[in-house]
Amino acid sequence: MPLQTDVDITPAGQRPDEDPSLAVRNNGGTPPSADPAPSGRREALLVLGFGGPEGPDDVMPFLENVTRGRGIPRERLLDVAEHYMHFGGVSPINAQNRALTAAVEREFADAGVDLPVYWGNRNWSPYVEHVWQQMADDGIEHVYVFPTSGFASWSGCRQYHEDVARARSVFTGAAPGGGPTAEKLPHYGDHPGFVQANAEALAAALASLPEDLRDTARLVATAHSIPDTMAAVAGPDGGAYQAELLRSARLVVDAVVPGRDVDLVWQSRSGPPSVPWLEPDVNDHLRALAAAGEKAVVLFPIGFVSDHVEVVWDLDNEARETAEELGMAFVRAGTAGTHPAFVAMVRELVEERRSGTPPRLGTNCPAACCFVRRPTGLRRGQEPSPA
Ligand SMILES: CC1=C(CCC(=O)O)c2cc3nc(cc4[nH]c(cc5[nH]c(cc1n2)c(C)c5CCC(=O)O)c(CCC(=O)O)c4C)C(CCC(=O)O)=C3C
């Protein structure tokens, strides 16, 4: 499946029909076109992670947090709980986000950026609500939010906006104008820093293959599957999840082996089988490649920024096993993690916002952006939970 390269992504800041009042409501109070930081305003960066369990007893409550109101079958949760149990009930994701936070702190210090860095999660402790309280107590007045997700969609963008809005609502409800204001940083899948981090990982993975397979190995980018209905409304004009991922995968491959084919396929599908999600699944794709005579595959999880459970289980175990059964050589490239170029990107995104550069897609999303009315098998009358 050769992919197109000419994907046009419209920056939200240039949308003629953007309604500023909706943008304010959607991301919890940020003006649609934030001015350069007024001098004297006390600002901070929040690294906003997904969150993950820290032990076996956390696993089911964590899964319930993630899927509340989303119509995910109980059997699927028990299945996924097993994945976590292979790692003693501990997701590596919190340690990875702590490491990223520490690396960004050092980056700021080295570059003379005077900005405290906090870390909070959407689905597990430290919850964004608690960190918001901490930032308010510390006298922070404005927060740049760096999500550990660089792409459009309800799951990849809007939920991060909504969780910040929920954290803020405690303050805005109690005291008018209370609590720090928020500004989410834009999507970054096409940022040179993200591309470089992924390109170096892809180059290393390719180099680890036996020499006679390097030129012919199939390059396969993966991202989390999402329901078709969610994909259809991703971004201001729909379809932005696939479009951004495709563009990102293309940029990464072109940085390593210009012009070589790349496939974008999907992993970690959830939800009831009756609900269509993006396809093909990575395992089915491996089967198709083997049937077509391919001998080797290099997988790179472009849709994720760290080697969390969906990478180290779904790819390093399940997809690897599939490839082994098919007799194909298999390597999985690393994710951005704390690559210096990725860490420098975080600083650049903040500096861009502070200098008043017009917002790009993902910064101030209009209220209709990525909104899924009836997600993942919800019965009519059930409302999507904001959690
Ligand atoms: C687009 C996307 C990203 C990338 C953007 C981003 O990074 O935010 C992502 C990341 C992640 N997803 C993760 C874990 C889970 N995702 C689930 C469920 C779901 N993900 C979805 C989409 C995405 N997910 C969707 C549409 C669902 C169905 C429920 C719903 O409609 O909302 C479930 C429930 C069980 C299951 O059904 O699989 C779990 C446990 C972890 C943490 C891994 C760890 O702990 O190490 C991470 C980083």
Ligand SMILES: [Fe+2]
């Ligand atoms: Fe997920």
